[in-house]
Amino acid sequence: MSTSARVRADACPGVFATHDAADGPLARVRLPGGAITAAQLGALADAADDLGDGALHLTSRGNVQLRGVTRPGLAGRLAAAGLLPSPSHERVRNILASPLSDTARKLASALDKALCAAPELAELPGRFLFALDGGQGDVAGEGADVCWRDGAVLLAGEDTGLRVTAGHAVETLLSVARAFLRTRGTAWRVSELADTEPLLKGIAGNRVEPETFATRPGLPIGPIGEAIGIAPVFGRLTSAQARKIAKAGNAVVTPWRSILVLGALEADTGLITDPGAPSLGISACIGHPGCAKSLADVRADAARVGRTPRVHFAGCARRCGKPAREHVDVLATKDGYLVDGAFVPVGELARTLAEKGTQ
Template sequence: MLAAMPPTPTPTPAPGAPRARERGDACPGALRLHSADDGHLARLRLPAGRLTARQVEVLAHAAETLGDGRISVTSRGNAELRGLAGDCGAELAALLAEAGLLPSPTHERVRNIVASPAAGLDGLGAADVQLWARELDERLCAAPWAAALSGRFLFVLDDGRGDVTGLGGDVTLVAVAPGAALLRLGDRTVRVAAADAPRAALAAARAFLTAAREAGTGAWRVRELPEGSGVDVRAALTTAGIAAEPVREPLPPHGAPPALAPGPLGPASLHVLAPLGRFTAGRLRALLPADEVRFTPWRGAVVVGADPGRLSGLEAHGLITRPDSPWVGVSACTGRPGCAKSLADVRADAVPGRPGLPVHYSGCERRCGHPHGDWVDVLAAPGGGYLVDGAPVPRTDLTPAVTTARTAPRTAPRTTR
């Protein structure tokens, strides 16, 4: 029987000092459940967010028979099941393994791979990075040393359109023409052959682990390495037998997510969003039949092999299919009653506002699951009410305050915290 693991407190570093971690990573996984106020939580890493039709059905079945009937999509395109019993670990693991969702019990928490969800569908990218994601996942699972990566370490694979380059990857690959890719690790960028891209990403991750071990601070992410302990990514790739050329050019500019249905994702693909990032089991099944489903970091799904005539049916299930929906870009943490740290039921309090900047509702100052880049920060305040980008707002006045914040010009962007 698999026991739930308690959360690990994070030490607070002295001002200006490198971040030091005294304990191992306790990030939840599919095999290591996390205890929450609404039961136990399992987090499934889905490289590139990809699910076969059978895996969609298995995930929906697991949610309704073992959990609370919902599947949350994370900002990395992964899936969370909540409301699990503490003794269901073995049954859940068996279900997931049979469906091919647990290819490596030793590596299941380190398979954080985000890839451009529309890659290979609309002809816009320089390479089908979905194929890179599959190869990288296979290489990760086959490398014993890779199990030492943190459950927070992130690979980002962009097909050149810039939709995922801004998601804060530790290792970022961007396809560029002809037949080449840019690889970024920390503040270093090199050019590699497209055919070497997945192998290069793995070698870069190994170089990070070496640097983290030498620094002795227990860093989980590249940005946590102490100043001056930069990784010589070109030397690491050369050691791995991969030709790499240093470049000074920046990564391509950030682009927009795939258009919502009916958008130009090819003749038979749709992009839809789940309200506040949550699918019910019924909503998830409504995506079928499909060739495959790709969860996205915008908390929705690209449905591959979907007839555009199904839009009305998806809307009837409460999915967001129109780009002018006021719920586009609205997200929230778990909040009450699921999280003991939350000061409010943020999902119940969330209001849409006119489309504009992303907005995220947080029940506490950890701001779990917030977007990357510029966004509207709605934070629950002690004693009731919220802070909207730092300004106190009564709960009853959230709608006008959030609408103004999403659409008002900004003198300076409010970036990732």
């Protein structure tokens, strides 16, 4: 039985159903497991230049958004690049995978293919989220509706005690998704259900006492073997930067608005490669003027803040793009900000956040 009382349909944007933002239509392109080839990244860069605002905007689910898409032709370009394998499923291909786990990334690809081959699962809400964690504890902490964590099955971030092998991970996650469709009522997320046990009914596997798993930070920034972890400021990747990454090879977009580049990246890209960079701890919604609901140019204000604890700037109470993990909440008001609920004038933000970083 659902505890949710949703009174409107899920309006999560995609390629065909865009969001009407203040700066023009916003299209969201799903990248299951964050995987993207060099050719696909180049195609997105071209689309951003030709059809949108000239940038790729990374999301907290490892996807990419194009903003200001005022000219037609995006779907055709994506299909030609292999980024739209099933138009009917394009909004439900929400799959996270541990970027440094070969097992998780391979399972993400298999899950995506199986998901797109199941017509009934095209009816999942656009917010339903799958995750495959190779045991690192990284994407398991991102609030997925159903997650396979190196054998453990988690629902809404909580261990169920069910254990299945990697060979049964895909069918298990899809079984949970089907059960959710049958029982969800008007709920969009598993966390909105009063009882999640029916989601596991009939799934084969071992049962143990549920555990509390540690979660770990996301992708390290800097060299990682022959690859490198990088991050664009506020998750905004210019088309020129995207082409430089594509020149280096294939990549993985992460839910921490960072990118694992699977090759040698040239210098002077303007991307963050220093794990000590102050801006790494700051995320922000698009803010004013891109969003009509925003009460402030949050990115401009965030850019003036120095080193901080993990913090998210939001222009309105919707708090778009906020991290799933613990962070300092900075919410715009008409004449300042609420920092974890306490009013702070704009001029005092840097000091207030610096003090929080020492607590």
